[in-house]
Amino acid sequence: MTTPSTLTAEELRHTESTPAGHGRRRPGLKVERVNWPGTTILVLCAVTVLLPLYVTVSMAFKTQGQAVDGNAFSFPAPFSIDGFVQAWTLTNFPVGAAMSLLVTAGTVVATIVLAAFASYAIVRNWERRLFRYSFYYLLAAMFIPFPVVALPQIQMTGRLGLDNPLGVILLATMFQLSFSVLLFTAFLRSIPMELEESARIDGATTWQTFWQLIFPLLAPMSATVGIFAFLYAWNDFMMPSLIISDPALQTLPLRQNLFQTQFSNNYHVSFASYLMAMAPAIVAYLFTQRWVMAGVTQGAVKG
Amino acid sequence: MSTTTATRRGQARPESRRRRRVEPIFYLFLLPSLVLFTLAITVPGLVGIFFSFTDSIGIGDWEFAGLTNYIAIFSDPAILQSYLFTFGFSIVTVLVVNVIAFLLAVGLTSQIRMKTALRTIFVIPMVVSGIIIAYVFNFLFSNSLPAAGAAAGITWLETSLLANPDLAWIAIVVVTAWQAVPGALLIYIAGLVSIPGDVYEAAEIDGASKFQQLLKITAPLVAGYVVINIILGFKGFLNAYDIIVGLTNGGPGTSTRSIAMTVIAGFNGGDYAYQMANATIFFVVAVLISLLQLSLTRGRNTL
Numbered sequence A: 001m002t003t004p005s006t007l008t009a010e011e012l013r014h015t016e017s018t019p020a021g022h023g024r025r026r027p028g029l030k031v032e033r034v035n036w037p038g039t040t041i042l043v044l045c046a047v048t049v050l051l052p053l054y055v056t057v058s059m060a061f062k063t064q065g066q067a068v069d070g071n072a073f074s075f076p077a078p079f080s081i082d083g084f085v086q087a088w089t090l091t092n093f094p095v096g097a098a099m100s101l102l103v104t105a106g107t108v109v110a111t112i113v114l115a116a117f118a119s120y121a122i123v124r125n126w127e128r129r130l131f132r133y134s135f136y137y138l139l140a141a142m143f144i145p146f147p148v149v150a151l152p153q154i155q156m157t158g159r160l161g162l163d164n165p166l167g168v169i170l171l172a173t174m175f176q177l178s179f180s181v182l183l184f185t186a187f188l189r190s191i192p193m194e195l196e197e198s199a200r201i202d203g204a205t206t207w208q209t210f211w212q213l214i215f216p217l218l219a220p221m222s223a224t225v226g227i228f229a230f231l232y233a234w235n236d237f238m239m240p241s242l243i244i245s246d247p248a249l250q251t252l253p254l255r256q257n258l259f260q261t262q263f264s265n266n267y268h269v270s271f272a273s274y275l276m277a278m279a280p281a282i283v284a285y286l287f288t289q290r291w292v293m294a295g296v297t298q299g300a301v302k303g
Numbered sequence B: 001m002s003t004t005t006a007t008r009r010g011q012a013r014p015e016s017r018r019r020r021r022v023e024p025i026f027y028l029f030l031l032p033s034l035v036l037f038t039l040a041i042t043v044p045g046l047v048g049i050f051f052s053f054t055d056s057i058g059i060g061d062w063e064f065a066g067l068t069n070y071i072a073i074f075s076d077p078a079i080l081q082s083y084l085f086t087f088g089f090s091i092v093t094v095l096v097v098n099v100i101a102f103l104l105a106v107g108l109t110s111q112i113r114m115k116t117a118l119r120t121i122f123v124i125p126m127v128v129s130g131i132i133i134a135y136v137f138n139f140l141f142s143n144s145l146p147a148a149g150a151a152a153g154i155t156w157l158e159t160s161l162l163a164n165p166d167l168a169w170i171a172i173v174v175v176t177a178w179q180a181v182p183g184a185l186l187i188y189i190a191g192l193v194s195i196p197g198d199v200y201e202a203a204e205i206d207g208a209s210k211f212q213q214l215l216k217i218t219a220p221l222v223a224g225y226v227v228i229n230i231i232l233g234f235k236g237f238l239n240a241y242d243i244i245v246g247l248t249n250g251g252p253g254t255s256t257r258s259i260a261m262t263v264i265a266g267f268n269g270g271d272y273a274y275q276m277a278n279a280t281i282f283f284v285v286a287v288l289i290s291l292l293q294l295s296l297t298r299g300r301n302t303l
Helices: A009-024 A036-060 A082-090 A093-124 A129-143 A146-159 A165-189 A193-201 A206-217 A219-235 A238-243 A267-302 B002-010 B015-019 B024-051 B068-074 B077-108 B115-127 B130-152 B168-193 B197-205 B210-221 B223-238 B242-247 B259-269 B272-297
Strands: none
Touching: A036 A082, A036 A267, A036 B077, A036 B115, A036 B130, A082 A093, A082 A267, A093 A129, A093 A165, A093 A206, A093 A219, A093 A267, A093 B024, A129 A165, A129 B024, A129 B272, A146 A165, A146 A238, A146 B024, A146 B259, A146 B272, A165 A219, A165 A238, A165 A267, A165 B024, A193 A206, A206 A219, A206 B024, A219 A267, A219 B115, A238 B259, A267 B115, A267 B130, A267 B168, A267 B223, B024 B272, B068 B272, B077 B115, B077 B168, B077 B223, B077 B259, B115 B168, B130 B168, B130 B242, B168 B223, B168 B242, B197 B210, B210 B223, B223 B272, B259 B272
């Protein structure tokens, strides 16, 4: 497994400004004034975006007394971790987190491996009908909304004993496959054949060529594919809520409905619980934003 | 991305490869994806379509019922309402998302300070779990907003939006847009930075104002990206589920019930075959929209 090395902020800024730099840097107009009104408006917009997240964090650190007083925007005074302590046991957080982690890790690994292998076979045999049609077949899933296949899938996973996180991994991987194959095949086409041919001349088998030469070259694409699989698997509610039948095996997003029925006035507990479920995805994004942003653009333009 | 297309064109397949037999290992690379995909998505899809022509309740005996389910659906007010709601909500959300995302993208590609930090913040909503952020907004809509309404003396705001059958959809649009803006924003940014700077320079020399430039240069040149964003957004919003469950759970009454929610409810309600017919119709709608997407984006591969 190639793990993408974390970027430093400096590298990140550099890579991000590259595409923007070409289009906007106008020769002759290099000293342009900073657009202060624009900056101000955008900062205000950013505050609006952050408001619900601020409320989540501040509510989570309040005491029960302060949480019920009705003012969502006040700063927690005094700071209390009582909400986290209670949420930890109420939602059985360690088990929920373990389930979320299992589903997410499984989906990420399965998606990268299956999609990379399939894409390589497709691109290298594009002139063969079987491989070409397989590509369109796998891509067709982009057009199938989950609700359409949900009911038969619930029945099928139930009958096969997959009404648990394993079944969720299988389905989540299949739903991510189209997008991932699309990105991998586009990237594979840009790798020059000469590279592989020299490996062949040195006596490498197809397996060795792929695993030792091509797969490492795919690392940036694997990072993009992986982070999208991560975000989908970690955040999804609809599919796991329908597939996982045993409440003890529920992932974190599923456990939050506890607060919609019982304990509905213990806001500091519910918000602490929300925060613990949301934070890993936000942290993962902050470290991998370069690939998140690349994935959105490439997926849209190629799809 | 221009290098990608260049190498793809330059890489004319050598004749020797064309004649060579496909190495068996390539089948092995492709097979796992094809088999799992067929089992997890194609088979359930076909099973669902098959049962939509029966009177099955999900378990036990069933008989063929011809088109009975389909005929019944077209006169079922609950289903018609869910289609009306889902399409209405999707159209409004698409408009809101695209206007906001376009304006933000224009701002983020202009001469502003803190560009990278702002972009990082604006993308965060995309990586947050839909159901959990809906719970957070649920709290704001039922507690903070009425309190603000009361303080400002706005009567219609004093009761929760979520409890009002005529206004609850607004809350759903707000939260869905909050989460969907980043995706559209990133695609617009990609579109804007692809416009060469000298076009603006020429316009400036000819005396065009900033607003005229936006209207006469920027807007037409990103038209292709507008089409992509509208279709991608619309397709996503038609599947709306997680956010609605977290905000209104389809209520008050059934006023905010989406198509996905109606289909899923069929599993617990015992009208399995009937909801499969509903899902099949939904599938046809999704395919039609995808075909529209293909015909609109064909020939725009140069993006």
